[in-house]
Amino acid sequence: MTTLATSTGARYARILGTGSYRGSRVVTNEQMCTMIDSTPEWIEQRTGIKERHWATEDETPLSMSAAACRSAMDMAGVEPGRIGAIIVASVSHHRPSPALADYLARELGCPDPAAFDISAACAGFCYSVALAESLIRAGHAGDDGLVLIVGVEKLSEMINIADRGTAFIFGDGAGAAVIGPSRTPGISPTVWGSKPENVETIQIENWLAGASNDTGYPFITMDGRTVFKWALAEVTGHAARAIELAGIRPEELDIFLPHQANDRITDALVRHLHLPENVAVGRDIAEMGNASASSIPIALDRMIREGRATSGQTALIIGYGAGLTYAGQIVVIP
Numbered sequence: 001m002t003t004l005a006t007s008t009g010a011r012y013a014r015i016l017g018t019g020s021y022r023g024s025r026v027v028t029n030e031q032m033c034t035m036i037d038s039t040p041e042w043i044e045q046r047t048g049i050k051e052r053h054w055a056t057e058d059e060t061p062l063s064m065s066a067a068a069c070r071s072a073m074d075m076a077g078v079e080p081g082r083i084g085a086i087i088v089a090s091v092s093h094h095r096p097s098p099a100l101a102d103y104l105a106r107e108l109g110c111p112d113p114a115a116f117d118i119s120a121a122c123a124g125f126c127y128s129v130a131l132a133e134s135l136i137r138a139g140h141a142g143d144d145g146l147v148l149i150v151g152v153e154k155l156s157e158m159i160n161i162a163d164r165g166t167a168f169i170f171g172d173g174a175g176a177a178v179i180g181p182s183r184t185p186g187i188s189p190t191v192w193g194s195k196p197e198n199v200e201t202i203q204i205e206n207w208l209a210g211a212s213n214d215t216g217y218p219f220i221t222m223d224g225r226t227v228f229k230w231a232l233a234e235v236t237g238h239a240a241r242a243i244e245l246a247g248i249r250p251e252e253l254d255i256f257l258p259h260q261a262n263d264r265i266t267d268a269l270v271r272h273l274h275l276p277e278n279v280a281v282g283r284d285i286a287e288m289g290n291a292s293a294s295s296i297p298i299a300l301d302r303m304i305r306e307g308r309a310t311s312g313q314t315a316l317i318i319g320y321g322a323g324l325t326y327a328g329q330i331v332v333i334p
């Protein structure tokens with residue numbers, strides 16, 4: 001019988017560098033409330049959001065992700081020519097084909113990477129961490145075993161300003177990470193999955209429907225209350241399971257960085273996990289809004305650059321959103 005060769009890669013993987021880019025137009029709650037029937041206090045009390053970053057017309061998913069990726073490669077000390085694979089997590093790329101990852105490869109000067117996009121909404125970055133880690137350990141990430149992952153969103157184009165229940169939430173930006181081989185474990189087993197019965201809870205309309213909107217773009221629709229309840233009832237358990245699978249206790253975590261969807265959900269997760277006070281909790285939503293797939297890497301990059309997350313520390317990251325999808329793992333800070 002013919003025996004095929006199979007690939008094997010590094011024993012472990014870890015994050016080597018991070019980078020981020022925030023849309024440059026800051027929209028305060030006061031400004032938001034000139035567009036929708038709400039109050040700055042209601043928005044802040046219900047979500048923790050004080051302002052959000054929206055992209056300008058010139059800031060595109062490609063330009064924002066390229067900026068975040070350059071910064072991540074710079075921190076990692078990795079040249080574009082060494083990147084073996086690029087994974088983009090986004091719901092904002094407006095072309096079914098080619099993938100945003102292909103445009104990004106050209107923009108960054110990566111000569112021959114495997115390149116593809118994934119659609120896992122707000123869980124997209126953590127899905128990408130799982131994929132990158134698997135590719136590296138399987139030996140599918142090029143000669144140097146380096147994967148560039150980026151979560152990027154420009155959701156301001158897709159909000160329905162007449163829907164006061166969702167219009168104020170979303171923000172625009174990109175967050176990237178270079179993931180590569182490691183001598184020690186740097187990414188724990190991923191807890192991931194989806195809840196098919198709630199597939200319609202958060203949706204983006206199809207493009208034909210979008211064409212008749214004032215903006216020409218499809219709108220995001222969300223049953224926020226259902227998402228909120230699911231996050232409290234089930235995502236809490238998934239987060240606890242991620243800690244358990246990593247073989248550590250909650251008090252051994254240094255950082256907790258959930259998807260920045262709502263500070264009240266973050267508070268509930270912190271309570272459920274019994275995290276001690278010294279665990280630094282990511283609360284980037286106040287200035288950024290909910291930037292979907294980019295929310296975790298943008299917040300992570302900020303914590304690293306501000307010295308609130310330091311090399312060797314452990315962070316639980318967990319994303320959850322449309323699908324309903326979720327994914328979480330513990331990562332070691334580069």
Ligand code: UT7
Pocket residue numbers: 036037038039042043046047122164165166168202223224225226227228231261262290292320321322
């Ligand atoms: O990132 C993807 C995952 N998404 C999420 O995780 C979102 C999770 N959900 C949420 O964050 C919250 O559900 C929201 C912030 C979206 C909404 O907060 P809520 O406390 O769940 O509000 P609700 O939708 O249950 O509405 C409560 C009330 C309603 O009035 P009545 O029916 O009680 O009289 C709404 O009409 O608040 C009203 N309301 C508003 N009032 C002032 C809804 N939106 C607004 C608004 N300003 N912008």
